[in-house]
Amino acid sequence: MTTVDDHKPAGFEDNDQHPVGHGRMLRKEDPRFVRGRGNYVDDVQLPGMLHLAILRAPVAHARLVGIDTTAAEAHPKVKAVVTGATLESLNLAWMPTLSNDVQAVLVTDKVRFQGQEVAFVVAEDRYSARDALELIEVEYDLLDPVVDVRRALEEGAPVIRDDIEGKTDNHCFDWETGDAAATEAVFAQADVVVEQDIVYPRVHPAPMETCGAVADFDPVEGRLTLWSTTQAPHAHRTLYAIVAGLPEHKIRVISPDIGGGFGNKVPIYPGYVCAVVGSIVTGKPVKWMEDRSENLVSTGFARDYVMRGEIAATRDGRILGIRTHVIADHGAFNGTAAPVKYPAGFFGVFTGSYDLEAAYCHMTAVYTNKAPGGVAYACSFRITEAVYLVERIVDCLAAELGMDPVRLRLKNFIKPEQFPYTTKTGWVYDSGNYEPTMREAMRLAGYEELRREQAEKRARGELMGIGVSFFTEAVGAGPRKHMDILGLGMADGCELRVHPTGKAVVRLSVQSQGQGHETTFAQIVGEELGIPPADVDVVHGDTDNTPFGLGTYGSRSTPVSGAAAALVARKVRDKARIVASGMLEVSADDLVWEKGAFHVAGDPSAAVTIQDIAMRAHGAGDLPEGYEGALEAQITYNPPNLTYPHGAYICVVDVDPGTAQVKVRRFVAVDDCGTRINPMIIEGQIHGGLTDGVGMALMEIIAFDEDGNCLGGSLMDYLLPTAVEVPDWETGFTVTPSPHHPIGAKGVGESATVGSPPAIVNAVVDALAPFGVRHADMPLTPSRVWDAMRGQARPPI
């Protein structure tokens, strides 16, 4: 691994001795994880706890004729069998999603996708619950399934959502952005127009831990405690209040250690609600944990976009406009994490990192007989698809113009002096300096040398490809005007307390699914207060103990909660300043905050740290006027804009001409996420995202047969990349701080997942150039590459 070194010295092995603030340090949470002391939902054991299993529909589209639960109820270890009819009587059969739709908790009228929830059993143990599922007899009346988005839009297609009053087709939403007429004018006058049909297949985030919950309803206090694999505990609490009719202050959602989220754990799935209902009806704690197949078939898909991209340019490579048409497959329900107002991320960045004259996008969302899609799998509401589209068609244009793809990009980048840059669809990129990032990637990759090597190999008939992508992301999932969930805004709270002995605790609205928040946020607060990160505890993932906020996804933790943490620390620092002024006997205005301490200007010996101050700040001494008492503060941070990280990726592949096997030989990723808090954690995020990209580009697809059977229901069918498929990652960075973020950080959780697929696909297409290939759809499995080499490229869906 090549890593350009950071602004802090090495020596990060010794966590406790680490100097204050930003820089490399080992993750504070890892001692727990590496010793097997993590506490995941499936580790929760409560006295008298029962187990829940869900009966799922074996077919994609069928009317429910009848259910007979007699035999299951007679099972000696079964405590309850619940069907949609039971829920209907409780007014709980349908739940609102977070996206202006409803979803059946259990089927009452008809099955709309394979794997949909039909009934559940609560039993004394997991095995009995599973066994009893087989005793439930269900009669279905099969209906014609709709699995193709184009067919879904045809006149006369079966109407999937006949539960919606007056619904006569499968349209979900229609959205557009940009100026269609201006774009048409630009295209009409362009020297060159390239268009390309591009499919981003349905994929699954496939976290290590599946979804699950332990619900514990206390009838005496009327209180529900829910340990839940969720990325958004506060939003879930509000939803449970609405769905189950419980008072919100009597609901506690705990998101303990989570084994990966990647957007899969943003939505509320019916299983969570089943666990709640199970606990209410049995009066006992109830645990529900998906098995791997349930997770892969029924929950949280992403992508599934059928796109047409058009790009207009001058003959010498000046890009004038981009126009796209998208059909988005939302599955049977517009799921919890599907776009609410519009596909914000896609609309935000489909124009890429380029200074255009016009742009236009039209998107149609469609219902099909598939599980609900649209989770924010490293996509901040469709960024991944948009970046893939633009970076693919820019490469198509380069091929058309016979121009080096790097040179084409350099020529069209938004210039540093143009920031903040308003795109042709009205989004304001906060900051950027693209050329140095691109050049750093070229330098690390040895780009010119690679091109020479490629020419030599090509001359020998070897298939070497060099792919480039350059992305600008819109992350932070704020402010309100762009995005919200359940009509809830994107403001996030943060609370900070410095204890009398100078140790601190910070409470976040966001929580971690493995991102290292316990370390990053301790560093942010530590940097602002001059307190070692080891002395700062981070509390998250428990609605009872944390301020309100919308959760972790869309790379938003650092851009939003990170800002809140820095600002709340400054609030505490302002309190401490008053105490320090008393201790040092100078006016607060004469104190300078520097290197983690208050100094008296002009007197190098007079300095106090916040840890020096802490006991006195809680103390009985005569404290200065204006000091409220206790080093505590609270803030709600409402981001004024999104943040826009960018990055330049260069991928080198070799394609075996005999087997069509793609080997990623090298991958250079230069990321600019603004201020870097812990470079080691950033690199970890990048490494993970790049691996995601290899999976999506080369291996992963959730496909369906024409009956709507999901063909990716196990890890035998749904292939995830391993160490064998990935190269040693080569990472670098540039730093362009966000001007509106208090510490300039932009968020990095999704960058590599967003940026890597186009680089890999561009590399493969580049390798196949001798065969005249201009495009091939993911996943570029050997058989698909083989077909492409033979001019038989076909869309994956």
Added chain:
Amino acid sequence: MTTVDDHKPAGFEDNDQHPVGHGRMLRKEDPRFVRGRGNYVDDVQLPGMLHLAILRAPVAHARLVGIDTTAAEAHPKVKAVVTGATLESLNLAWMPTLSNDVQAVLVTDKVRFQGQEVAFVVAEDRYSARDALELIEVEYDLLDPVVDVRRALEEGAPVIRDDIEGKTDNHCFDWETGDAAATEAVFAQADVVVEQDIVYPRVHPAPMETCGAVADFDPVEGRLTLWSTTQAPHAHRTLYAIVAGLPEHKIRVISPDIGGGFGNKVPIYPGYVCAVVGSIVTGKPVKWMEDRSENLVSTGFARDYVMRGEIAATRDGRILGIRTHVIADHGAFNGTAAPVKYPAGFFGVFTGSYDLEAAYCHMTAVYTNKAPGGVAYACSFRITEAVYLVERIVDCLAAELGMDPVRLRLKNFIKPEQFPYTTKTGWVYDSGNYEPTMREAMRLAGYEELRREQAEKRARGELMGIGVSFFTEAVGAGPRKHMDILGLGMADGCELRVHPTGKAVVRLSVQSQGQGHETTFAQIVGEELGIPPADVDVVHGDTDNTPFGLGTYGSRSTPVSGAAAALVARKVRDKARIVASGMLEVSADDLVWEKGAFHVAGDPSAAVTIQDIAMRAHGAGDLPEGYEGALEAQITYNPPNLTYPHGAYICVVDVDPGTAQVKVRRFVAVDDCGTRINPMIIEGQIHGGLTDGVGMALMEIIAFDEDGNCLGGSLMDYLLPTAVEVPDWETGFTVTPSPHHPIGAKGVGESATVGSPPAIVNAVVDALAPFGVRHADMPLTPSRVWDAMRGQARPPI
């Protein structure tokens, strides 16, 4: 029970339907308690939990020669035996108290009081731990015990605290207040001077639940969780950090449901530290629970004051000055809750409710071979003793002058126009209006009629007594200049969140030992926000989930945290006002807050409540400028002054001339605690305190024999009042709000305990007037009354 009705209508039986805000409502916590679903420390059961028992010294003063733990360690169920020597090697043998002293956790050098902690055993069950105590062999070298304060002060008395370097006597502290010379001058010119020796015996708060803890140390996370019967979880956390050397942010102190505190649960006792050490050395959770005898012999005594009171007056009853000398018995250590700076409460109110020309007080604190005393048992740092003293000597003066004791008080009261009133020792009584309170008590009691009845009975040889007391308390345990613990100030934090659906949660630094905080604070917040108290959850008693503060004692919850709760609610209301202005499309300045809603001035139809606003306040709509987001706020409240409740009590007793048995026939209590939040809870507090008063006046004493053996080690010896000993309480009230408290509340937790003993003793002395009795010391048991009747009154200690 006679109760003057309150400003809110009846109908409090239906809690959930209760209108917003202050007024009678059933306690929200009671459904849990009456169904046996309270969660006390002894209810905590953790997997693998061990049990701890403490070996206590059987003698009061002895050098420790040796301990043999071999046999105990060999017990098959014993996991650890720990002695002072072990603790010494861990540097844990001595702990700081909260009061500028140290206390032995386990004896290392010598035993200083009977019941002192010598060793502890941790075993698999409580029974084995107890059994193993008997296997520990301890050799003592007996020393001369010092149990009398006067002897302790004698030249050549054995030095108890020879652990303190250079200590050659038993002085603990000497304090004085007031102007000695001015007071002497007043006394010299007075027509009448009365002096009286008065003893306030040592008593025990005797809560229903004894002290205990469950300590759970996690070696992987280095985290200590301590469920503890404490009234001050945050102060305890800081102390554990200091005592055990654990980082404060890794310590969580949980004070769950507590079965009564009364000051007994303010200190850190060695048992708590033993539980922590037990968990650290065994690596398992460890439970320690005192039995009744341990609680009565070893923990948290109060009073033990030997006082001389002097009062100077004109012949016509104008009181000129008060002078007092006190010897305070602090036991072997200046315990956690003993005075730190000076005996603030005593110094604050020993001048009573009277407008004096001069006053002086001198107090000497002494070490003796008794368990540490000085807990804040309804005394806010010695208020009970001071009020008893002044109200006793005022009655002595009345007797000397031949004046009705009510008339004497009325003549000398501080006048309403004199408030805020600065006493001759520099304390500022915030507000008061004494005469109406006294007259309301006289009205309820039918005072003149009672005097007529007494005259008739006395003529028949019957012993009827009428006793009066009038008290002014100094409560709130703030601001800093008067009181602190561990050098920590008296500021208290409060946090409030209103959830999107309009339910709220308020987090307090103080917590409840039965006072009904879950109700009172829900009402305070509900009143300020227009939210039904049922929709406001109160969180307290958990350092991880609550802001810093000093705990509940000294009637301080409502004066300090109640102010914080009201102010934090107003902060949230200010946030909501901005949202409301957007909804109602008027400027925020044009909104009027009235009856729990924002109204547009001049438009009766335009109004929104905070519950109407809540979802939008978290929402995606275009919110007005200046709105930070989320209805959350935090505050630290640093009280500018104490609050000074007052009250007038009238007691009627009959003394059986044959048995000397005292019967409290009637008791009228008129309290003025400022604004009344929940009159039902206030009455409950008054009833409890009056019962305390009957116990102290007539029954309770912790006495010692000359060897230092505690004579009150069981409830057979330490008599507590029951329903048989108390009358139907007759309560009334006046309302004089505190001018500096945001809602004018003053605190009422201790009023009746403070005010009732002098009324009862005054009544008994009044009944015994035919025998020429001017004073008799508590407890007025039949034998002591019998002696008094025979002119043989003797001090109790």
